[in-house]
Amino acid sequence: MRRLALIPLAVAAVLLPYGLDRYAIHVVDVAIVFALLGIGLGLVMGVAGQVNLAQIAFFGIGAYACAILTTRAGLGFWVAAALAVLVAVAVGLVVAIPALRVQSHYLGIVTLGLALAFINWITNTPEAGGSEGISDLPVPPMFGIDLTSEHLFYYLEIVVFAIGLAFALFVVASPLGRRMRAMRDDSLAAGALGADIPLLRVTAFVLSGLYGGLAGVLYAGLIRYVAPETFSVANMFLLLAMVIIGGRQSILGCVAGAVALSLLREVLADFSVYAQLGYGTVVVLMVVFAPTGLAGLPRLLRARLSRHRSGERAELRPFTPDDPAPVQGGGDMLEVRGVSMRFKGLRALEEVSLTVPAGQIRGVVGPNGSGKTTLFNIVSGFYVATAGRVLLEGDDVGGVAPYRLARRGVARTFQNLRLFGDLTVRENLLVALDHTRTAWTWRYVALPHAVVRHDRALRDQAARLLDRYGLTAFADAQPRSLPYGIQRRIEIARAMALSPRLLLLDEPAAGLNGEEVLRLAEMVRSLRASGVTIVIIEHNMGLVMSLCDQVTVLSGGRVIADGLPGEVAVLPEVVEAYLGEPAYLSDDNEDAPEAAR
Numbered sequence: 001m002r003r004l005a006l007i008p009l010a011v012a013a014v015l016l017p018y019g020l021d022r023y024a025i026h027v028v029d030v031a032i033v034f035a036l037l038g039i040g041l042g043l044v045m046g047v048a049g050q051v052n053l054a055q056i057a058f059f060g061i062g063a064y065a066c067a068i069l070t071t072r073a074g075l076g077f078w079v080a081a082a083l084a085v086l087v088a089v090a091v092g093l094v095v096a097i098p099a100l101r102v103q104s105h106y107l108g109i110v111t112l113g114l115a116l117a118f119i120n121w122i123t124n125t126p127e128a129g130g131s132e133g134i135s136d137l138p139v140p141p142m143f144g145i146d147l148t149s150e151h152l153f154y155y156l157e158i159v160v161f162a163i164g165l166a167f168a169l170f171v172v173a174s175p176l177g178r179r180m181r182a183m184r185d186d187s188l189a190a191g192a193l194g195a196d197i198p199l200l201r202v203t204a205f206v207l208s209g210l211y212g213g214l215a216g217v218l219y220a221g222l223i224r225y226v227a228p229e230t231f232s233v234a235n236m237f238l239l240l241a242m243v244i245i246g247g248r249q250s251i252l253g254c255v256a257g258a259v260a261l262s263l264l265r266e267v268l269a270d271f272s273v274y275a276q277l278g279y280g281t282v283v284v285l286m287v288v289f290a291p292t293g294l295a296g297l298p299r300l301l302r303a304r305l306s307r308h309r310s311g312e313r314a315e316l317r318p319f320t321p322d323d324p325a326p327v328q329g330g331g332d333m334l335e336v337r338g339v340s341m342r343f344k345g346l347r348a349l350e351e352v353s354l355t356v357p358a359g360q361i362r363g364v365v366g367p368n369g370s371g372k373t374t375l376f377n378i379v380s381g382f383y384v385a386t387a388g389r390v391l392l393e394g395d396d397v398g399g400v401a402p403y404r405l406a407r408r409g410v411a412r413t414f415q416n417l418r419l420f421g422d423l424t425v426r427e428n429l430l431v432a433l434d435h436t437r438t439a440w441t442w443r444y445v446a447l448p449h450a451v452v453r454h455d456r457a458l459r460d461q462a463a464r465l466l467d468r469y470g471l472t473a474f475a476d477a478q479p480r481s482l483p484y485g486i487q488r489r490i491e492i493a494r495a496m497a498l499s500p501r502l503l504l505l506d507e508p509a510a511g512l513n514g515e516e517v518l519r520l521a522e523m524v525r526s527l528r529a530s531g532v533t534i535v536i537i538e539h540n541m542g543l544v545m546s547l548c549d550q551v552t553v554l555s556g557g558r559v560i561a562d563g564l565p566g567e568v569a570v571l572p573e574v575v576e577a578y579l580g581e582p583a584y585l586s587d588d589n590e591d592a593p594e595a596a597r
């Protein structure tokens with residue numbers, strides 16, 4: 001059906017130049033160049049969440065490299081064009097380096113600085129023609145077709161644009177695009193689910209450089225003259241306005257914004273000062289009232305509606321237990337040896353040691369601020385311990401990045417749920433189910449069919465997982481529109497999508513009612529029966545006492561007790577650590593849900 005809808009669009013695109021005079025087709029040709037730039041900026045900023053104010057420089061590098069290589073080095077247009085796109089991609093790689101260290105507005109400042117450095121270079125370098133620019137670029141040869149005609153050049157542009165748009169849409173809908181969106185929503189959680197964040201950031205900037213370079217080359221072939229004013233900061237902000245107004249999270253929105261503002265710019269050419277002011281005002285209004293741009297409005301409305309609807313008929317189906325499986329290996333799954341962690345002057349952990357045998361459910365309890373979550377953060381690779389070692393099945397994994405640990409079988413949930421709010425429940429699971437490496441991105445160009453097949457297989461697995469966790473009814477909802485208990489279930493399902501051997505649950509019962517705690521306990525037992533080793537931080541002592549094989553008690557960053565639940569609960573030092581509230585640590589805790597005991 002969707003493909004059929006493309007036919008009238010294609011016919012309209014073919015017929016468009018027939019109704020346009022020379023000036024109008026020129027405006028359309030420039031709008032297409034900006035649309036390509038918009039796609040690049042949409043991918044890096046909207047999809048991957050990397051603030052990039054250097055897009056105008058990628059555009060300029062493509063155009064200038066093409067101009068210099070043709071007029072100064074005497075290369076043919078297409079050879080120069082191919083090299084120019086490669087140069088823009090290489091610069092994209094270089095611009096990605098700061099993104100590995102800084103994010104958000106800091107990254108904005110760095111990339112803006114790089115754009116200014118480029119503008120400065122082209123304005124002051126004789127090889128780049130200084131403020132005069134470079135003129136007399138050769139006409140791109142095309143099997144005898146005269147591309148000096150902007151009507152004919154339009155057809156070249158529209159083909160490049162169509163391929164560029166199709167590729168961008170394909171990437172966004174694919175596992176790679178999903179990972180990028182997950183990274184944009186919450187890079188920590190994405191890393192914990194196996195997404196290689198540094199490589200993903202580099203990939204986003206490379207794509208941005210690719211589209212910037214392509215736009216630059218087309219611009220060079222169209223105008224056959226390059227000068228600094230085209231690649232100014234003012235035009236960078238115009239480009240930003242295009243993407244923000246259109247909707248940066250939607251590639252089609254970016255294209256629509258770029259085309260609309262390019263045309264509007266021509267209409268308002270005589271009022272350019274007021275026009276700039278107008279764009280600025282509209283951008284501010286959009287950021288405040290519709291941050292997802294015009295393209296995001298229907299989704300915003302749908303989300304609002306589905307929030308009401310899913311709230312009305314929210315029915316969580318029962319969890320279907322996994323098939324029991326023997327624990328493999330049988331040795332120690334996790335060993336923490338003398339781990340200390342300091343944050344500046346604060347000692348969060350001091351010489352903490354514990355050993356978790358494979359197949360155990362280990363409870364980690366302690367008063368607030370005793371270092372439980374810090375311990376999880378070290379085991380899952382978020383923090384590197386100041387001292388001590390962490391062994392996973394005997395291998396030292398201290399300092400190993402979270403995404404690598406995730407691939408080695410460590411999954412975790414978070415105390416304050418870290419679901420990807422802009423992704424659906426199904427997509428949340430799909431991110432975790434995808435175990436491919438980002439380095440396989442070349443497949444997107446060379447083997448797109450393999451990518452489609454891989455995605456289909458992932459979707460089948462996601463459907464089974466949704467069914468097993470009773471979440472099918474919520475598959476297409478956004479997690480934040482769902483009740484808290486369901487969100488907790490989704491987070492466990494998402495962690496299990498990694499097929500972990502070690503599962504770290506950080507206060508999974510927080511915010512759950514008694515019935516939900518009962519279901520949680522059943523689920524955790526079933527996960528253990530399926531061969532997963534579990535470490536659980538919990539304040540609900542009824543749950544801890546009934547569920548855990550062994551309990552480690554932390555206080556002030558130190559292990560003060562370790563043993564069977566019933567034994568540690570009555571130790572005086574443990575009672576004291578809990579401010580003299582022994583009832584919380586005993587089996588007789590009346591606050592503990594009946595079901596969890």
Ligand SMILES: Nc1ncnc2c1ncn2[C@@H]1O[C@H](COP(=O)(O)OP(=O)(O)OP(=O)(O)O)[C@@H](O)[C@H]1O
Pocket residue numbers: 343346347348366367368369370371372373374375415
């Ligand atoms: N990134 C950080 N920077 C500075 N201090 C930190 C950081 N992370 C944790 N801390 C400090 O380390 C100590 C232990 O915190 P942690 O979150 O591990 O405790 P917790 O036992 O999990 O507490 P709760 O039960 O309240 O979640 C606290 O004093 C906390 O403020």
